[in-house]
Amino acid sequence: MSGFLSGLVPLETSDGFEAPGVHSFDVPPLFDSVPWFDKYMLQAIISVILILGFWLIMARKNSLVPSKGQYIGETAYFFVRNSIARDMIGHDFRRYLPLLIALFSFVLVNNIFGVFPLSLLPTPSHVGWPYGLAIMVWVIYNGVGIAKHGPFGYLKHTTLPSGVPAFMWPLIIPLEFVSNIIVRPITLSLRLFANMFAGHLLVLVFVLGGEYLLLHSESIINKTAGVVALIFSMAIFGLEVFVQSLQAFIFTVLTAQYISSAAAEEH
Amino acid sequence: MTPMELVGSLGIVGYGLGAIGPGIGVGLIFASVIQGTARQPEARGAMMGTAWIGFAVTEALAIIGIALAFVFGGL
Numbered sequence: 001m002s003g004f005l006s007g008l009v010p011l012e013t014s015d016g017f018e019a020p021g022v023h024s025f026d027v028p029p030l031f032d033s034v035p036w037f038d039k040y041m042l043q044a045i046i047s048v049i050l051i052l053g054f055w056l057i058m059a060r061k062n063s064l065v066p067s068k069g070q071y072i073g074e075t076a077y078f079f080v081r082n083s084i085a086r087d088m089i090g091h092d093f094r095r096y097l098p099l100l101i102a103l104f105s106f107v108l109v110n111n112i113f114g115v116f117p118l119s120l121l122p123t124p125s126h127v128g129w130p131y132g133l134a135i136m137v138w139v140i141y142n143g144v145g146i147a148k149h150g151p152f153g154y155l156k157h158t159t160l161p162s163g164v165p166a167f168m169w170p171l172i173i174p175l176e177f178v179s180n181i182i183v184r185p186i187t188l189s190l191r192l193f194a195n196m197f198a199g200h201l202l203v204l205v206f207v208l209g210g211e212y213l214l215l216h217s218e219s220i221i222n223k224t225a226g227v228v229a230l231i232f233s234m235a236i237f238g239l240e241v242f243v244q245s246l247q248a249f250i251f252t253v254l255t256a257q258y259i260s261s262a263a264a265e266e267h
Numbered sequence: 268m269t270p271m272e273l274v275g276s277l278g279i280v281g282y283g284l285g286a287i288g289p290g291i292g293v294g295l296i297f298a299s300v301i302q303g304t305a306r307q308p309e310a311r312g313a314m315m316g317t318a319w320i321g322f323a324v325t326e327a328l329a330i331i332g333i334a335l336a337f338v339f340g341g342l
Contacts, residue, residue, distance in 0.1 A: 194334035
């Protein structure tokens with residue numbers, strides 16, 4: 001019990017190093033008169049402007065022999081279309097392709113804000129942003145299933161795989177219902193949030209710890225350890241770029257997978 | 268009188284226990300990728316794509332553990 005209670009009091013070492021924790025993610029609002037407009041909101045708005053600008057410019061100039069900028073945009077578009085939409089959804093993937101491109105672009109740009117030098121804060125590290133995205137995806141894939149099979153038919157399609165004997169129905173139906181309709185948005189949002197949160201916390205530990213060891217400690221061994229920590233934080237930034245791109249890809253792939261399995265035909 | 272008293276963060280102990288499963292899981296995924304590449308080197312691209320998807324889904328459990336360890340009463 002005392003271990004639980006001591007966890008509620010932030011540990012202060014005698015030297016005054018304040019370890020990064022959940023409190024490091026509380027940012028103040030930018031203007032005091034508007035309490036909901038903080039750095040997360042500003043980053044999200046900037047990301048929307050950037051994404052709209054990029055895709056609108058991409059949709060405009062299309063010559064048959066592509067220039068370099070057009071090649072980059074086409075690569076991004078083909079990546080989402082071929083390896084995510086067409087492979088996962090199948091033959092009527094065009095209806096969902098704008099959603100998948102928007103989701104991929106939004107999650108990727110907001111994740112990369114975590115290593116961009118001017119912002120250095122990944123937007124999904126505040127849990128509300130992945131919650132919002134996951135709720136939208138949940139409404140969409142359930143809506144697709146209900147529109148295709150009808151409400152009761154969709155429930156039957158989701159909770160009852162074909163070929164299950166009747167005596168196992170009381171076991172299978174609640175299990176599949178919880179797994180497909182309740183747990184999926186939870187894990188989708190928490191996967192994105194926890195990856196961004198833990199990654200940013202790791203970066204903070206190395207940078208703040210290295211700075212404290214270098215500038216506020218006494219012995220030469222501590223100062224050397226501080227320099228090593230600061231240099232290693234560059235490698236952690238590289239790891240963060242990889243994890244952020246992977247999480248954007250995974251979010252989009254899982255959305256496509258959920259839509260595909262909701263709209264699937266019976267064999 | 269209490270024979271032994273431990274203080275510390277139970278959340279971090281919980282994370283440590285929760286990281287056993289995903290550790291074994293990710294090892295299994297990439298072990299099968301290595302074996303499949305050894306058997307059929309031209310299938311490497313398709314296998315790596317699926318491997319990364321499986322890696323992210325498995326790793327999510329361990330990452331949720333570390334995040335919730337901080338949220339529910341760590342440092």
